[in-house]
Amino acid sequence: METNIPISLKAEPILHIGTFAITNTLLLTWGVLVFFLVVGLFLRNKWHVIPGKLQMVFELITEEVLKLMESVMGERPKAERYFPLVATIFLFILFSNWIGLFPFLGSIGIYEHHGGGSVFVPFFRSPASDLNFTLALAIVSVVMTNILAVRSLGFFHHMKKFFNFSNPIHFFVGILEFISEFAKIVSFSFRLFGNVFAGEVLLLIVGFLVPYFIPMPFIFLEIFVGFIQSFIFAMLTVVFIATATASHDAPREHDAVRHIA
16 A cells, blocks of 8 residues: 655645534644633733843843834834734744644644555644635735724725825726735735745655654754744734825835835
8 A cells, every 4th residue: 555745735624513624724723822822821910010031031022023113114102003913913923833843743643545545644734834824814914904004094094095086097006006905915825825835845755755863954944934934924014004004195114115025
């Protein structure tokens, strides 16, 4: 009986609840959510007015992130207002990427028979290797950007960015801006999905060919890639929020987009 390397572009279903399929990427996504819930409940009453060493480290990191966001948004209050959303996106993607790299998670699964061969299906798989996961994150980022813009500028003022009938040029530019919102979703989702899925395939093939010490450098590379992809996703969200919540005539945020890109 032949055993195949389990490379699948789509997430594999593990079980079904009615007609709803529970995939291995969804299981690990729920695991990450439970992890954050437990850590949040544990740390909720651990913060003090006079910080300890660990709290000082977290406060230092938070301060540096706020400075970075302030350099893009131009205002400290603005950076503090949108920090929870940006930090949540960054940490969620980061831990989803890193937890998916644990070797023992990928070795837990079952063998399924397909066409006379046996294919190993892991119970857990990196969430960002599923396009549904990255697409959902991209939709959340873009939709929240527009909601925050409506709250900051008002509904009609924000809609003038997309539907401006003052002259044909502004109307055409507005239509392009509207289309670009959907382009952001495609760019966000496929960038993250492509990098994580390629890394998963690389580690799988290297581990199958040389299963001992050779894969270690590639694992460290994927740890770095996971951080970079999380940082890029979060920073692009910052830039798009800064652009959407600023005056539509201000050029500074457009320069920031070009700088990040």
